Amino acid sequence: MVILGAGPAGLVLGNLLLRAGIDCALLERSGRASVENRARAGFLAANTVRILARNGLDDGLRRNGQEHRVCEFRTDDGRFRLDYGRLGTGEPHTVYPQHELVTDLLARFLDAGGRIRFDTEAIAVSDADGPTPSVTVRESDGRPGRWRARYVAACDGRHGAGRRSVPPGAVRHYRRDHGVSWLGLLAEAPPSLDAVGYALHPRGYAGHMARSAGITRYYLQCARGTRADAWSDDRVWDELDLRMRAAQYGTLSRGRFAQRAVVDLGSDVLEPLRHGALFLVGDAAALISPSAAKGANLAVLEAEILARALTAALHGGDPAPLDAYSDRCLAHIWRAQEFSHWMIRLLHETPDPEGPSPFQERLRRSRIGALRDSPAQQDWFAENYVGV
Numbered sequence: 001m002v003i004l005g006a007g008p009a010g011l012v013l014g015n016l017l018l019r020a021g022i023d024c025a026l027l028e029r030s031g032r033a034s035v036e037n038r039a040r041a042g043f044l045a046a047n048t049v050r051i052l053a054r055n056g057l058d059d060g061l062r063r064n065g066q067e068h069r070v071c072e073f074r075t076d077d078g079r080f081r082l083d084y085g086r087l088g089t090g091e092p093h094t095v096y097p098q099h100e101l102v103t104d105l106l107a108r109f110l111d112a113g114g115r116i117r118f119d120t121e122a123i124a125v126s127d128a129d130g131p132t133p134s135v136t137v138r139e140s141d142g143r144p145g146r147w148r149a150r151y152v153a154a155c156d157g158r159h160g161a162g163r164r165s166v167p168p169g170a171v172r173h174y175r176r177d178h179g180v181s182w183l184g185l186l187a188e189a190p191p192s193l194d195a196v197g198y199a200l201h202p203r204g205y206a207g208h209m210a211r212s213a214g215i216t217r218y219y220l221q222c223a224r225g226t227r228a229d230a231w232s233d234d235r236v237w238d239e240l241d242l243r244m245r246a247a248q249y250g251t252l253s254r255g256r257f258a259q260r261a262v263v264d265l266g267s268d269v270l271e272p273l274r275h276g277a278l279f280l281v282g283d284a285a286a287l288i289s290p291s292a293a294k295g296a297n298l299a300v301l302e303a304e305i306l307a308r309a310l311t312a313a314l315h316g317g318d319p320a321p322l323d324a325y326s327d328r329c330l331a332h333i334w335r336a337q338e339f340s341h342w343m344i345r346l347l348h349e350t351p352d353p354e355g356p357s358p359f360q361e362r363l364r365r366s367r368i369g370a371l372r373d374s375p376a377q378q379d380w381f382a383e384n385y386v387g388v
């Protein structure tokens, strides 16, 4: 078994296969330090924590993860809080930075005797629907190489070799550009409120998410095509203060921005998630906009579903779970896509082909009003917000 990519999907899958006694090798394009330092997600769903716990992969998470259960919406009409950890299914998030989870999973994989090749880039998966699937690679010394495998799991993200290797006629590609961009910021500053903050402002959306005692993620909606370094740190902080209504609700703790990146909010899904011996997992299977913090959670869930299916096929001689892999995962993926789409329309005035739309804006105000006032709507929100 060959796994492409050492992100959350590849490393959960690798650990679970090792535990089941299935031989696998992981091929990763980047070096170890780069994999361990790539700051991205932070909010883990309760189901993700359960998956990691039942597979003995939650040591770091239990030590350093922080339970999180409240979000706050700030609008022109005031602010309100939802204790989502008490609504819906009554489950909180656990805040644990993705790169720390990846570091834990990698250490675990290596300790258990897992094989991983860093600086090894998969170029293509060949003969996935034939008798001898293989992966061509560029080895760390730059030379070409080839790995043969009975199965290949593409956990190598949206731009990886796995997706590219599925023939266009064998897959349907659904995609959507939401027409909204965010400046994603990682601030070396403590969180400024004890909740996830969603600020809806006439100048655009601003978001606040805790990562750790000294690190906070912020998002600032920006015009399409904005460069990540277009604004000085002071200008970014002033804009965050304005949109988060700091004058009314308390100033933000400032610090240096350790990371800035512009994200164009987009989504896509491939169907099916299997082509012969090649399986798509995590971002390689579907990209989901970060508006609802689902990507890493789906990656972990799909990795567990695939690990169980491979175990049934290889140890039990039962191919049925592998045949069901794509449909099972797609049901979760489309549910998460729908909620994330709903979040985008809650948080932004999304572009209307007919230009600025006061009608759309009224709908958005009504949507947020329902969330503020309707217990049934709040339960629905909480269930989808923490669930995958």
Ligand code: RFL
Pocket: 004, 005, 006, 007, 008, 009, 010, 027, 028, 029, 030, 035, 040, 041, 042, 043, 044, 098, 120, 121, 122, 123, 155, 156, 157, 158, 159, 160, 161, 184, 263, 281, 282, 283, 284, 290, 292, 293, 294, 295, 296, 297, 298, 299
């Ligand atoms: P990853 O994490 O991208 O890992 C893929 C790995 O594959 C390697 N690779 C290759 N290796 C070999 N050959 C090739 N040809 C290769 N091409 C690539 C890469 O180097 C990498 O190591 O994919 P995976 O495992 O599917 O995990 C997906 C998650 O990383 C992603 O969905 C989340 O980060 C999304 N996301 C969030 N998800 C959440 O659940 N909660 C959050 O709070 C959250 N916040 C976020 C996010 C994504 C963000 N970005 C990137 C837009 C915040 C941000 C800013």
